[in-house]
Amino acid sequence: MKTTHKGLFKTYIFRLSCMAVGLGSTLTACDEKELLNPLPETSVQADLVFSTPSRVLGQVNGLYKSLKHGNFLGGRYPMLSDIRGEEFLNRLNNIFTGYDAWNHTINSGSNDALTTWSSAYAAINLSNLLIDGLAANPDVVSAEIKAQYIAEAKFVRALSYYSLITFYGQPYVKDGGASSGIPLRLSGQMTSANNSLPSSTVAEIYTQILKDLDEAEASLPLTYSSALLNTTRAHKNTAIALKTRVYLTMGMNDRVIQEAQKIVPEAAPFRSATGVAHQLQPSILTVFRSDYTTTESILSMPMTALDYVSGQSSLGYEFNTNQEYSMNPMGIFGDPTWRSTDARKTMFRTNTSGTYLTKYMHPTFLDYVPVLRYSEVLLNYAEAAAKSGNLAKGAELLTAVRQRSDAGYSFPASAISSGEALVNTILIERRIEFLGEGLRSNDLLRNLLPIPSKGTAPSISPGQPEYIFPIPNAEISANNDL
Structure with missing residues (x-):
């Protein structure tokens, strides 16, 4: 109809x-x-x-x-x-x-x-x-x-x-x-x-x-009274994080940096000093497996047993349960810089028909759907810095995201020594980090x-x-x- x-x-x-x-x-x-x-x-x-x-x-x-x-x-x-x-x-x-x-x-x-x-x-x-x-x-x-x-x-x-x-x-x-x-x-x-x-x-x-x-x-508000509300309702840092995405989309790199610096400190460890204390979790598996309301999750769509998305609109159904979409071996899944030692490489399963993303693997589709994560703010900042000529800052933020999941990885000089190379490397990192997140x-x-x-x-x-x-x-x- x-x-x-x-x-x-x-x-x-x-x-x-x-x-x-x-x-x-x-x-x-x-x-x-x-x-x-x-x-x-x-x-x-x-x-x-x-x-x-x-x-x-x-x-x-x-x-x-x-x-x-x-x-x-x-x-x-x-x-x-x-x-x-x-x-x-x-x-x-x-x-x-x-x-x-x-x-x-x-x-x-x-x-x-x-x-x-x-x-x-x-x-x-x-x-x-x-x-x-x-x-x-x-x-x-x-x-x-x-x-x-x-x-x-x-x-x-x-x-x-x-x-x-x-x-x-x-x-x-x-x-x-x-x-x-x-x-x-x-x-x-x-x-x-x-x-x-x-x-x-x-x-x-x-x-x-x-x-x-x-x-x-x-x-x-700066914060709410619980981690759940800080993850599912907008607060000051939520608006700031979305502005970094919007300005990056508009190509306004100076404004991306200006907004990101409100919630990203100058030096590691990167942790917001105002409002919700956003930071990367030690393991990305925590964000998608055990705790949907950590300080890394700036805004997520919550699912409960009485109110959730299932069937043909569910990410868990599409990518995992019904196996509608398998990983393209010529895409990011096959990129040689994404090593097997990377924790993000564990969020897949393979059978005779292909390899499938298991980032959303709750059996009854109760995975929270991420909209804004702190890792995105870091990579938005990194890309804007790289495009603005600050290669050191861009590489530092990029490395923080990569080494959270693959602690022993070091980017080769060829991947980060020029603005063009660094931007391309950041875009690759985004493909890995936000796979299945839209x-x-x-x-x-x-x-x-x-x-x-x-x-x-x-x-x-x-x-x-x-x-x-x-x-x-x-x-x-x-x-x-x-």
Whole structure:
């Protein structure tokens, strides 16, 4: 059944009205039939859901639940981001498990063109509705808590727009963001009356992302009361970490360094001195096997027995259980610099059909899905430093990440002695460190590199239309200004 914007807006209303009482949970008394057919006076519902502090908190928790959706950061978005690159071979040719993205055959009618678009804009709309609702009901929570909740909404909105523009927009570095991007929606919508909105430029989208992140950083708390909340809700360092990614995508290396230095000290051991004390764990296996809430995990999508992503959108299902994607021996898995002594080389299993990533190996798919890790901040900083001519700093940060997993490894001089060589070595390290975490596609696009061929899938150059995702038909048919 085709998903329309009218249907999506009903979903928004349902999510707004069905109060979340904790991260990833909802009131069991919610009447879905009633909520999917709301009363015409939606302002009455809005007043109701912003009537008490607990209900407002429910809306904040709902923002993170929208990020965790299986079609978004809880599964399909990082999966699609990774399989577009060269690291995986597709075995089953199943369009419902990303084959079109892997094979670069997505069109406007493809399921993969719609999933990220609709789920990201749903998260954006919930963020806008929360900001609007707090403005209309200013006295329900204290001024301090209100500022924090708005900051969290702006962080979610920024992360969602970043996810969208890096899929559906031309790379910023191509033309300084002058290309047409996507619609920029900054007010909450309770009906489909305002569907029509022209696309803003890529630069305008990035300007809004950074504005939201700067404002979020100013009002987010330094820390929360538990390691779980520090990992699953945005705090100051979360906004800073995301800014290092955004500025790196824009090619603004000086700004990457400026932001990274807020949470990365000048000398090893690298450990944030403000807010959450982020640092690398002694073993990466801790992050993915025994403790999902260490200080290395800056933001993750949490899974619980009552609320998790499974099936065709689950990373554990795709990469491990159902063996949809095996490792490409011509990709990073076969790189000779990635030695068997590296702890990251233990997160695989091999059978007669191939080698498979076991980074997500919980038997009932309760692995947390990482969105931001401290190792990324270190490598973002390293790349920006290398591109800015500070080879010593770039090599130092790179070495910290490599030797965490392979303590006896030393980079040869040829790999780090020039800016070009060092950047290439850092990009290789990123392919190893973040395999299966959804960073590879954007690493290619932000450097205007071709997407390499793999298996039967062809190489895609920056000038080809397949380099980015098409805007889905559902949007085109509902938005007359596109």
